[in-house]
Amino acid sequence: MSSIEDLLQSLPDNRVVYYTLVFALLVGVFKLTTFVLRLGSVLVDLFVVPPVDFVKYGAHSGRWAVVTGASDGIGKEFALQLAKRGLAIVLVSRTKSKLEAVAEEIATKYKVDTKIVPFDAASDDEANYLELEKAVYDLPISVLINNVGQSHSIPVPFLETDTTELRNIITINNTATLRITQVIAPIIKATVEKSRGKNRGLILTMGSFGGLLPTPYLAVYSGSKAFLQQWSNALAGELSADGIDVELVISYLVTSAMSKIRRSSLTIPNAKDFVASALKGIGRRGGAQERYATSTPFWTHALMHFGIDNTVGVYSKIANQLNLSMHQSIRQRALRKKAKAAASISAEKND
Ligand SMILES: NC(=O)c1ccc[n+]([C@@H]2O[C@H](COP(=O)([O-])OP(=O)(O)OC[C@H]3O[C@@H](n4cnc5c(N)ncnc54)[C@H](OP(=O)(O)O)[C@@H]3O)[C@@H](O)[C@H]2O)c1
Incomplete structure (x- = not known):
């Protein structure tokens, strides 16, 4: 029996x-x-399926990728690694001299064409979008990486958030990202149409654990990234019939100027390793199994995402409270560091 x-x-x-x-x-x-x-599925996505071949996005056939926030951190790595895969690169971000240096590095290392478009995304000036359009309208663009983003300078209660910081986060992360996509996506659509089904287009947008989990003390950033989740997923539905893959990429911390973390660890990769995982895993969900057109590609982030989603849940009170105490303690440490720096500057002045 x-x-x-x-x-x-x-x-x-x-x-x-x-x-x-x-x-x-x-x-x-x-x-x-x-x-x-x-x-x-998580494990197969992360460790078994072979990397995506960028030939389907027009690599080595004169196609271009546009990368925003391309002068530093994750965006710079996207630019370098896409160039390495054989795409010419339009670099968009604030500081012209930094863009020129990255363009030179790319041209020297990977022998692909580059173009720079200096652009302050916080200004939300229509002239910026017109300039961008003028610079790229005749390029066969097949890839857009919506990477530009800003977070709070340190974790801060919403009611104490500086209004300029609040406006900049929403303008850079949301308004500028959407307007840039309105400029570039029609060009990608035309490029895909001209290829007569040979190539696809790709629009990747940088999400964050801040958008995955409601994050107290980073409330504006958290909301801005959650907005990108919904917007990007909605766009994925709209553009799939046009042969354009639209994907939100979710990340926990990565070493960069924004995170202010210099040393990488098991859960905090450097930008190079993070971007390698994102480009390798396009079209796969990694840790974001429950979400359409979304990927959490870095392996430890993927296991964290999957673990939270399958235990307490991303919208639970317990996740919210753990996140609150973590960011309260980061704020305390940041304030102590600021006070120490201010004290040493005033001591130097008195000497
Ligand atoms: N690092 C993390 O831990 C982490 C985690 C999750 C998600 N993300 C997301 O990943 C993306 C990149 O972050 P990151 O850590 O690589 O940042 P980062 O190292 O601070 O680099 C930011 C890039 O954006 C550009 N930028 C900033 N403000 C701008 C503005 N007003 N106008 C135009 N360009 C501007 C910067 O240009 P300049 O060099 O000219 O200033 C730089 O190229 C962001 O969307 C972020 O939210 C990051």
Whole structure:
């Protein structure tokens, strides 16, 4: 006699209790099976499926990628690694001299064409978008990396958030990203059409754990990244019939000027390793199994995303409270560091 029959025979005789327990057992088996399958999908996405071949996005055939926030950190790495894969690069960000240096590095290392468009995304000036359009309208662009972003300088309660910081975060992360996409996406669409089905287009947008989990003390940044999640997913539905893959890329911390973390660790990769995982995993969800057109590509971030989603849940009170205490303590440390720096400057002045 099988153990399942044993189990069923050991259930009480009362019919209501019997069927309730059988139902609970079936639900349990179903949940466990889907959990195992989803975890299996995470592991296959991360460690088994071969890297995406960028030929499908026009690599080595004169196509261009536009990268925003391309002069530093993650954006600079996207520019370098896309150039390495054989795309010419339009570099967009604030500081002209930094853009020129990255353009030179790319041209020297990877022998692809580059173009720079200096652009202060915080100004939300229509003239910027016109300038961008003028600079790129005749290029066969197939890829857009919406990477430019700003966070709070240190974690801060929403009611104490400086208004300029609040406006800049929303303008850079949301308004500028959407307007840049309105300029570039029609060009990608035309490039894909001209290729007669040979190439696809790609629009990647940088999300964040800040947008995945409501994040107290980074409330404006958190909301701006959650906005990008919904917008990017909606756009994915709209543009898939045009042959354009639209994907939101979710990341936990990465070493950069923005995160103010210099040393990488198991859960905090450097920009190079993070971007390598993002480009390798395009079209796969990694840790974002529950989300359409979304990827959490770096392996430890993926396991964290999957773990939170399958335990307490991203919108739970417990996740919110843990996030609150973590950011309160980061704020305390940042304030202490600021006070120490101010004290040493005033001591130097007095000497
Ligand atoms: N680092 C992380 O831990 C982390 C985690 C999750 C998500 N992300 C997201 O990843 C993206 C890149 O972050 P990162 O850490 O690489 O940042 P970063 O190192 O601070 O680099 C930011 C880039 O954006 C440009 N930029 C900043 N403000 C600008 C403005 N007003 N106008 C035009 N360009 C501007 C900078 O240009 P300049 O060099 O000229 O200033 C630089 O090229 C952001 O969207 C961020 O939210 C980062």
